[in-house]
Amino acid sequence: MKKFYSPKEDTHKGADICTDPGHCQAWTKKEDAMAKWGTFKALDNWNKIERAVKETEGIIILYDKKVVNPVFHANSGGMTENAEDVWEGVEVPYLKSVKSEGEDKSSGYKVETVFKEEEITKKLEEEYPDIDIEPENLLEEIEVLERTPAGRVKELKIEDVVIKGTQLRTLLGLRSTNSILKREMTARL
Ligand SMILES: [Zn+2]
Known part of the structure; x- marks a missing residue:
């Protein structure tokens, strides 16, 4: 966590990680997430998360015997991006653009934002x-x-x-x- 998330300046005041998705990980309280999902989906979604956490407990991903930076997205729009095209000059061998099938079925696939x-x-x-x-x-x-x-x-x-x-x-x-x-x-x- 220190390697991936701790920025140079002391924005974390000594902590390894914070909840600002700009540099660390987005985080939502269980109650807030449940409320947002609504009655019909809340329990389903929560159980899915719980299962994922349990099934992957104690497991880490390595690349070349080093721990990877497991970045993720809510929706890539069908194709992920090369790391170097997002973080300038930072080429990561395992973060290469790939097709990500099935995302068009998710609600965030196409978003329209209107401005004057x-x-x-x-x-x-x-x-x-x-x-x-x-x-x-x-x-x-x-x-x-x-x-x-x-x-x-x-x-x-x-x-x-x-x-x-x-x-x-x-x-x-x-x-x-x-x-x-x-x-x-x-x-x-
Ligand atoms: Zn942070």
């Missing part, structure tokens, strides 16, 4: 002072320069500023960099 053009423009301009866009030109000013082998946005250009797909993802709070931006007209009746 003004909202995105404001966030971009605050984060990148060199960007100065009229909201109505937003989509025309964004160009995807490169996608990863798994199809996610690796790099994009906004006006003359080049940013990473992961930076846009964080800025807009998107679920994935495997994303398409499109304009949707709304009519007020």
Whole structure:
């Protein structure tokens, strides 16, 4: 845990791991999870987790005789990503892009997030002072320069500023960099 999760700065105040999914592991209280799942699924889901924990108790995964970093996702969108395309310059031999079948049946497979053009423009301009866009030109000013082998946005250009797909993802709070931006007209009746 110390090796994978302890950041350089003392954000953990001496602990090995924290509950911030940005660097460690997401964590939810049992009661909160049960409430979120709802009456029909709660017990089923909880039993599934309990079974998984019991069945894997005391078992660890090794690669080349070293403990692996067992990263996971709620939904990869059908294909996982190469580690080096997510964490720049960090190539991990066992974290290679692979197909992940059956995920289209899960609820998080395709997520639509709606923004006003003004909202995105404001966030971009605050984060990148060199960007100065009229909201109505937003989509025309964004160009995807490169996608990863798994199809996610690796790099994009906004006006003359080049940013990473992961930076846009964080800025807009998107679920994935495997994303398409499109304009949707709304009519007020
Ligand atoms: Zn942490």
